[in-house]
Amino acid sequence: QFLLADRFHLKSTAAEPWPENATLYQPLMDDQILLSDHASSLSVQAYLRMCGLPIQVVCRYNAEYMSPSGKIPFIHVGNQVVSELGPVVQFTKAKGHSLSDSLDDVQRAEMKAYMELVYNMLLTSELFVQWCDDATAGEISRPRYSSPYSWPLGNILAYQKQWEVRRKMNAIGWGGKTLEQVQVYEDVNQCCQALSQRLGTQPYFFNKQATELDALVFGHLFTILTTRLTSTELAERVKSYSNLLSFCRRIEQTYFEDKKLMKD
């Protein structure tokens, strides 16, 4: 969702160095942010840390509305605002920072494919569990989403968001189904299995160096492991792959040692 106009901006600001006061915006950590948003935010944070670019994380309850594409997170760098991991990667590339330059063509193809795998299977499953499972939606997602607002605005916004996500699920054929009918946990399992296979015993997915794929996978898996939901099935699926667990631990220790990664 990278507008053409943004690309022209990119070219013109490529020369500017990365400022010290770059900020990343996300919803409130303790009460508001949801699993999928937290996962996306953590991915971008991990990526920027891997590039060695300083970023401050600021929590705002209306971060979703401030974002140019409506998605979390977004970064404010200089006078540019960029949201989501894909555009952020391109943005940093224009500024001369890239993690995937040393990959050859086949590896780059695989990296892109695996990133799509995460978006397709993992992110979709997260959204489904959050919003389409009545128990989770009622106990966790809607209360959290509406927490910064007073009644009835919070309720309205929460239901609106839920309706939006359910419509999207219709487009991929998961509409109107319950958790048991849909292969959600099976999909998560398959995705983790694929990632686990690809990772093998290496420290990172490609060579000895972290790429945006590592950032993305870390963001999602770490969030799944550390977020409390109505059931622990999602986390259980991830835990059954030990190399993924050690991968998450390694990334946390290497890149987030200064910061306590709170969840919930």
Added chain:
Amino acid sequence: MAAPDELFCWEGDWGLPSVSTDCLVVLFILTKFTVFILKYPGICSPWRSPGGSLPALRTNQNETLSRPSDIIIHLRKQKFNADFDLSAKEGADSLAFISLLEEKLMPALIYTFWVEPKNFVEVTRRWYAEHMMFPLNFFLPGRMQSRQLEKLRLLRGDEHLEAGEELEKELYRDAAECMNLLSQRLGSHKFFFGDSPSSLDAYVFGHLAPILKCKLPNGKLQQHLKSLDNLSDFCSNILLLYFPRDSRAEPSAQKAPAAPEAGDFDNVPNKRRKQFLSALFALGAMLSYALLTGMVSIQHGHQEALEEPPDPEHIGAHEEEGDG
């Protein structure tokens, strides 16, 4: 003996066994096994399918499966595993590339067949209207289009998506990148993994074959695909090897617009003749009206005619009848 499963698929054209991507995926997977499945391949109306959409697999437990992935899982449960000889890593790559296809290539496919105005009107809608029976052919293609547009909007997360230059560029750019990546991954091999086809091959074939074979007015995707030799050969080989009957059939929709010189005119056959006949009819009607109301009279006497030539009729000049 258990009743066989039944498979309902869209009809084929342009040298393909079916015009729908999902149907192609399922049909290709099924060629790998000798499964006892009753196929109804020439379906031209989603109302005849058990699930209301095509493709549809009705299992012997009377369950209807519509998504190719569900159908593949069902086959796997019955011990027909398309990815049996793949290693674990290849299976993982397979999953990843299928996701890539669905995220990057499918939106462009939907756009090029259903949203792009010229393509939709001249090819897609015409094909479905011709192949559906009365009275479905009047409203069903339009309904299918709005559903596809809705799907595209949801996939892109943009409620107000409309056909346009910018959207087209973005989608085609993503699709071109996806095709390039697939081409790099395929290299010079016959199939993506080893010498026998797997589910990834089926998905790639299902998505690329319609692009390759269908002649669209706005054919940028096709041009790009044709520039990638290994992918075009991949599709053509599969068609030749696994669907020989269909690939030999001449594409019937190639009685293409026979009036290309008329620019953007609708393709009306015998245009000139119809125009001429219409003009003739109008002239005849005017003349007979004029004669009947007496604005014009056919004079028999020559002398009177010499003095006052009859005035032209349409100014409404009334002529005195010179009768005697």
